Amino acid sequence: MSQFKSQFLNIMLERGFYNQCTNEQGFDDYLAECEKSGKPAVGYLGSDPTGDSLHVGHIVPLMMMRWFQKCGHKPLTLVGGATARIGDPSGKDKLRPFLSEEVLAHNIIGLKKSFSKFLKFGDGATDAKMVDNWDWFKDINYLAFLRDIGTFYSVNRMLTMDSVKTRLEREQPMSFLEFNYMLLQGYDFCELYQKYGCRAQIAGSDQWGNITSGTELGRRKYDVELFGFTSPIITDSNGKKMGKSEGNAVWINEEKLSAYDYFQYFRNIGDAEVGKCLRIYTDLPMDEIRRLEALKDQEINEAKKILAFEATKICRGEEEARKAQETAVKTFEQGMAGGDLPQISGSEGLGILDAFLQMGFVESKGEARRLIKQNGLKLNDKPITDENYRLSATDFVDGQAKISQGKKKHGLIKLP
RNA sequence: GGAGGGGUGGCAGAGCGGUCAAAUGCAACGGACUGUAAAUCCGUCGACUUUCGUCUACGAUGGUUCGAAUCCAUCCCCCUCCA
Incomplete structure (x- = not known):
């Protein structure tokens, strides 16, 4: 069963995180050596602070880092304070808007928060550490950069990179600024190698070009082999990216x-x-997973409940996961109203259309009207038929009324 | 700087003076069927009021016309080729 010498790679393979590696054999040897000697390997995961939170789509590499840490290695989380000022062209057709300093600072705080849900930060040998490439890019000299780094890049080669090639093929504009993105990423990798002895980068497969930019620079400039490891893009059965x-x-x-x-x-x-x-998305042992995924038809719902609970536990903590689960059970299995449902305050006399608007379930009254015609809106589980209906005292049970849109969205109106 | 092409609803992409709130596809949403699944089928998909109707929309601003997404002018942005 154990195909690799290193625990980390075996886990990656077994759990479906393994997509591509710059040098599988070499990486395995290196990790195995580290695991044996008890000296942590250092690896990093980069993310650009273009938003103030990560989302489900980012979890895959986060979980890889989590396992990396569990295997006794040290994760670095790099936020691209500098690269966000440029914008990664990978998989995009348009130049990203520039972000203000305040937004960047705010986003970086948000990212650290996201990271810390999956990784343990601190000063210990295997504790995660946050770094920002703005620290080393902000004072860099253009000519020095061109001379020290630019000499190692061939434009011929850069033009063949996916991130560039697809943009050109689709006849979408690519600025020189974006064209330089991969140099900066390559530089990051080498900088982390120099500073922390970091020899591994973990990322989603769309980062392959940027990763190899770093490993090639490492080989040419420092004569060291750096390793890149990517996860597959996780899609649902329709081939769409997860996370929406x-x-x-x-x-x-x-x-x-x-x-x-x-x-x-x-x-x-x-x-x-x-x-x-x-x-x-969970830490469950493989035996348990194999048992759960073998369930069929209705029984597979049990597996889904466990999945939801375990995934929420990692990200939001056990307490929150339990509350969410209770709310779900009450709402869906017992037809009652769980306490964790979204809520607004309102009292009798509130128009039913306004109630849904305030809850954020509909974007306009017109949409609410349409849904009423389609039997899509409910008050205390009874379809609403009159769009001019106003809440009455009898609609509130124990000080709250339940409104629902469709089968899945439920919310509470509480008396103030 | 020169020549040509183009900017339409979340995306893709028709329309090229009235019948255009704008075809079609995708996405999304509601209903039926189910298992809080998938597939399928039916329906909806600018806003306000719902009966008529009113308003805001086809890069921006002006103009021509009874009437413009559609014609004209200026501007902005993008693409291709040339310099």
Whole structure:
């Protein structure tokens, strides 16, 4: 069963994190050596502070780092304070808007928060550490950079990189600024190698070009072999990227998404994805996962509940996961109203259209009207038929009324 | 700087003076069927009011016309080729 010498790579393979490695054999030898000697390997995961929270789509590499740390290695989390000022062209058609200093600072705080849910930070040997490439880029001299780094890059080669090639093929503009992105990423890798002895970079497969930029620079400039390791892009059965729920991103930080909604995202995963998600989004042992994913038909719902609970536990803590679960059970299995549902305050006399608008379930009254015609809106589980209905005292039970849109979205109106 | 092409709803992409709130596809949403799944089928998909209707929208600003996404002018942005 054990195909690799290193514990880390075996876990990656077994749980479906393994997509591509710059030198599988070499990386395995290196990690095995570290694991044997008890000297942690250092690896990094980069992310640009373009938002103030990571979302489900970012979890894959985060979980890889989590395992990396569990295997006795040291994770570095790099935030691209400098590179965000440029914008990664990978997979995009347009230049990203520039971010103000305040927004960047705010985003970096948010990112650290996201990271810390999955990794243990601190000063210990295997504790995660946060670094910002702005620290080494902000004072860099252009000519010195061109001479020291630019000489190692061939434009011919750069033009063949996916991030550049696709942009050109699609006849979308690419600025010189963006063209330089891969040099900066390459430089990051080498900088971390110099500073922390970091020899591994872990990322999603869309970062392959940027990773090899770093490993090649390391080889040419420092004569050292750096390793890159990527995860596959996780898609659902329709081939779409994971991480969107009702058109909105599933955020990791609690200010952006409630634990209940986070829980529901995983609870509603497709049957075909259950095994894959258990491996990737939970810490459950493989034996347990194999048992769960073998469940069929209705029974697979048990696996989904466990998946949702475990995934929420990692990200939001056990307490929150339990509350979310209770709310889900009450709401869906017992037809009652769980306490963790989204809520607004309102009292009798409140128009039913306004109630849904305030709850954020609809974007306009017109939409609410349409949904009423389609039997899509409910008050205390009874379909609403009159769009001019106003809440009455009898609608409130124990000081709250339940309103629902469709089968999945439920919320509470509480008396003030 | 020169020549040509183009900017349409979340995306893709028709329309090229009235019948255009704008085809079609995707996405999204509601209903039916189910298992808080998938697939399928039906329906919805600018806002306000719902009955008529009103308003805001086709890069921006002006103009021509009874009437413009559609014509004209100026400006902005993008693409291709040339310098």
